[in-house]
Structure formats: C-alpha cells, structure tokens
Amino acid sequence: MNGTAVHAAEAAAGNGRRYRLDRPELLAPAGNLEKLKFAVHYGADAVYIGGQSYGLRSNADNFSFEEMREGVEFAARYGAKVFVATNIYAHQEDLPGIADYLKQLEAAGIAAIITADPAIVETAMQHAPGLEVHLSTQQSTMNWQAVRFWKEVGLPRVVLARETSMEEIREIKSHVDLELEVFIHGAMCSSVSGRCVLSNHFTDRDSNRGGCCQSCRWKYDLHQEQGPIGDPGDNMFTMGSKDLCMIRHIPDLIEAGVDSFKIEGRMKSIHYVASVVGAYRQAIDAYMADPAGYELQPAWEEEIGKAANRPLNTGFFYSTPGASEHIYEPEEKPAPYDFAAIVREYDPATGIAVVEQRSPFRPGTEVEFVGPGGRSFKQVAGPLSDTDGAAVDVARHPLQLIRIRTVEPVAPLDMMRKKIGSV
Amino acid sequence: MTTELLIAAGSIDQIRSYAGAGANAVLIGDSRFGARLPGSIAEADLKEAVACAHDLGARAYIAAGKLLRNHELPALPGYLRAAAEAGADAVTFGDPAVWMAVRDAAPAMAMHWNVEMTGTNSAAAAFWSRRxxxxxxxxxxxxxxxxxxxxxxxxxxxxVQVHGMTNIYHSQRNLLQSYMDYLGREASLVDLGPSEGRFLIEAERPDERLPVYEDDNGTHVMSADDICLLEALPELLEAGVDSLYIEPLLKSEAYNVAAIRSYRRAIDAWHRDPGAYEFDEEWLAPIRALQDPGRELSFGFLYKEQVY
Incomplete structure (x- = not known):
C-alpha cells in the first residue's frame, strides 16, 4: 500500500449489507530475526522491528543493518514488508545521527518507519524519501482533524491512539482518506501513549526513549486523608491493564475501514507471535473469502489462549475500560502451553521429523504440532533419537536436534508445544 | 525586556491576585480544551478575564492543550474565535487539530506548542516554528x-516550568472509579476530583505521596515533589529561556502568590545586573513557610542524567 487513495471497495450483498473487499494488512512484531521469520511464515503481511537506535524497546535484541537486510529478503519471499520502529521522543543529543540512521534503513530495504517525533518525521522525508513515514501511536492521534494534519504534512499512514473507539475510527475514515493502523492485540499502556514518565521519576529511566520499567504495573496503596482506601487484605490499586484482544471483532474492524491490524509484542516469544499471528491470519482470510458467511471459530481464540498469559479485553473499542479491564490480582499466570520444539526437517517417506528443542520433552509427553493456517494435531511422543540415531530418554538440551515420528505430515517452522510443566 | 513569569489562573480573582503579585502572563481556559487547570474560566467570561490581565500589564494565554476526540472538534473554531475577539495573546496546543482550527478560525492568533512530556528537542520545535x-x-x-x-x-x-508539581501520568481511563468498583465501594457518590487530597504510595517508596485525581479528562497522577528552580534561575536566564512557568495546581492561592513574589524578585534582580546577582535565601523563606511538609522542594530533572 502507499500514500495514494485506498478506497474501500465495497459490494452489495444479497441482504442489503455492504462489505468491504480490500484486504487489511496484518502487522506483527518481530523482536529478532528468528521471530521475524515465524511472524511472516505464520501469515503477517508486514512486520515491525527495532534497530540499534531510536526505538522504544532498548532491552529487546534489536536488529543490526545486516540482520535487517536478511529479514527484508526473507519477508520479500512471502510478499511481506519490514517496518522499523523509530518511535522515541529524541533529546538534543539524539538529533545528529538521525539522518544517517534513516539512510541506512532505506538502503537495507526497509519499507517504512514508525515515528512520533516531528524531528524524525521531517528528517526522514528530507533524507530518506524511499521510506514511508507512519505516525506512531506515541502521538496519541484520535481525531480526524489531527489525521488530516498529518496527511497534509505528507504522511501516508497514522497509527491511531489506543483510546480511539470503533465509532471514532469510522468517523475518522469518513472524513479523511488516509491509511489507518490500529492495535488489535497485545499489552497496552494504560496511560495516553507518551504521556507517562513514571519510570523517569522512580528510576531515572526515560520511558519515552525506551527506558520504561512498567511502573504502571507495580502495586500502589490508594490513600485519602483518613488513611488507605483499601482494607487490609484487599488487592492494591494498580494502573495495569489487561491485554487487548480483538479476535471476536474482525468484521467490525474491517468494515470500519482499518487498513492495518497491528499486534503488539516485540518482547514476546516466537510461540506467542506465531500463535497470535496464525489466529488473526485465519480470521481475516475467512472474512475476506466470504464476508456474509463469516463465523468466529473457537479454535482461533483457543490458539491465542495457549500462548497468552494475561487476561484479555477489548480496550476502548466499545466503551471506556472499567474495573473488569484492569489487573488487581497479584500474580499473572504463565501461558498454559510451553513451546517444546521447532520442526526443522520432515521426511514424508519415513514420517520422521527433525525438531529443535526449546523446552524438555520425552517419549510419552503429550505434544501438539501447529503450523500456519490452523493446521494442528495432537499426539503422544514416541521413541526419540538424536541425529546420529542414538536413543534419547529426555530431550533436555536447548537447541538439540531430535528425531521424532509424527502421526501426520509436518513442515519446517511448524511448532511443537506441550502443556506447561509436563515433560 | 524582562523574562516572562507565567502562571495558570482558575478565576478572574486569581488573575487579579497573580498579576498583582508580579506574574507577566496568565494561562486560562476550561476543561473542554485544557487539561489540569486550577479552575475554569468559561468562554463567555474570556473577554473580561483577558481585559483584567491586560489592565494589570499581564498577557493572557488560552489553554487548549488537551488531546481531542472527534466530538470535541465542532466547538473548537467558535472557542478560538471567542478567544481572539477577547484579545487573548496566544493559545497553547498539543493536538494538531487545534493548529488546524487556529489556521481556519483565528489565523492571527499566536500559538504555543505544549505537548508536556514529549516536547524534548529543538528540531521538533522547528517543525512547529515553520508552521x-x-x-x-x-x-x-x-x-x-x-x-x-x-x-x-x-x-x-x-x-520552562520552574515551580510546582508536574503531571507524571495521564490516562483516559477512570482508574479511581474502577478501583472503587473493584472494591465494591459506592464511589459514584464520592467526589474523585483534585480537591479530595487522594494520593498513591508505591509499595517500595513509602515516603513518596503521589497526588491522584480523576476528572472529565481521565486520571491524573502528579509528582511526589515540587520543582523549585529559584536557586538555579541564573542558569535558565543565561540560557535565554523566555518564559518561566509556575504550576499552581493543588496549592493555595496564598502559596502561589508567595511563589510569584519570590521569582519576581529574583528575576528582577538578575536583570538589573546579572554580574552582581546573588541568590538571597530570604526569597525562599516565604515559599518554605507555606510548603506542605510532606512534599519536598527539588530541582526536578535539572541536574539529572537519565538512562534508557
């Protein structure tokens, strides 16, 4: 897609309802090159990554320019694009290197940057015209006049604030012809994006330059003059929000005219990214194939549930979040399934797969194989051997290659998972 | 020309008392377009408010720094026209929608770019300067x-803000109401606003009280300490800072008047003779006398090195 008009093609269906026919982009996070490959393989139309500078995830692996080139090349084989988040608010000391950095991104084949700071927006437009500039959610844009402003500046796309409702998205789309990207899944700032400096105050870490230490998820006593508001034993006050999940509302999002569906989580695991991307890919494809006959499949939600650990909600899309949209309980539970291995090879003649270990399993472990498009089956692991053919009692070494017979065909980059804690 | 001393005012009486104490400019408005104001001056009263400031030799700026939603846009052009007709000297904005509306409805109005936590570099300011x-x-x-x-x-x-608390977290969620609901309290009967004295204490930081309140614009968490850059003024004045802001939020009028007087004295002393300027402890005493003992006066981030 580019900055020129993206008109929602619509067709009248027999029931008088109109359906949008152009396919939205599914945009996934990729914390490193391996995650990028999984995100693309499981159905992302585009991925966003962080480079070594100017991104808000200073603790993530982040990509070198060399890795970016490799990622771009891999994605291109699937017709997918790579975006780079340059979403910090720069300080004076950050300014001198911006132009060079953006030129390097352009040279690496990056399709777009995701940026909030007007300094980076302008530098990109002047010095790296081959990069599309997408306005980051860090600008907290939620009205159509602001979207119109950024269109006049020359940007092809705005990522809306996570506070924007479905109704407001429709209104924005009806007023301005510009690509709109919205978050549909993942963790959320409970503050207005960019308008939180808790980390700066508590730990001298600059949240708007990638230093956020998630202080909003810490526990607080709420007091009034007479004393604490909670009773002893009550769960404490928190600003921590449940995670966003819009899998049940794909038709609404498509029909509202959202051009890009964004999944949060550059810090998340391969297992998480692949599972979530796979589920949304199936939902979007099902709608596009037959809007009138679309039905939500429980399997998509189950798939997300196997890799996600936080409780889920629909954020601001349908109403302002209330008590049930926040996490007051003390512990987050781990995701119910563990990522056990990646399929690296499969021989249809023998039915034997070579898998790369990610957590321990053994003969007798109940495992599930999952691939793109919702292809999955369960089995009990039979005898295991290493690549020399020696029997293995427990696959206990990370990255160890293990031979296992599968009851159905599998393919490279399929995942093998198991119930958490089982070996 | 002296360096501007600016403070937000929540009523015409406050304009009078703050300008009388030595403020060169006041920031006024209402919660439809401004956030975290110390009080509301309605659109219909802007003319009187601006005239009051001007009569006392102070400029009047209109606070329209909120992030806006679609449904708030229609009233904006009329408001800006009213501000212009009232003779306001500038409007502060954070949302580009306000810039668009000024261009259309009040093109002669001066604009101040205020995006709070995210106004961090001169190149971004230049982007707006060119506009x-x-x-x-x-x-x-x-x-x-x-x-x-x-x-x-x-x-x-x-x-630059030189005095008072700062907003450190702003959410459009109703977090106090949500917590009351979670606890099963009948919070709808309770005022959750700024005058109720509620505060948060983070579990590991028992000595820091973070004021918190809820209003039409969501939930606001404020800093546990008050910035006080009185002793560091020469640094800012030598740097050529054009306007020094005192944040009056959650302070008594008497406290704010004391702060204005002290900064006024220091600014005037520096401008009379920067070379001979010496900080006078007496300037700080009236502020200290009225300072909430639970809130430290601090240099904020003036001497800090942050990491990320």
Missing part, C-alpha cells in the same frame, strides 16, 4: 544542559 508557532513548552524531564542546547539550537521562544 507559525512562536513558543515551545519544554518537557519537565529535560536537564539544564538540554534546555540550554534546545534554546541555542532553536528559533523559537522557550518556556
């Missing part, structure tokens, strides 16, 4: 060197 904006309000999280470099590198007036 007719005359002033940048700097993030409170910048240090002295960054402030000086910002001013030196830019072509735009610079405003």
């Amino acid at each position: 007719g904006v005359s002033r940048a309000v700097l993030a409170r999280e910048l240090n002295g060197e960054e402030i000086a470099d910002f001013k030196r590198s830019g072509t735009i007036e610079v405003q």
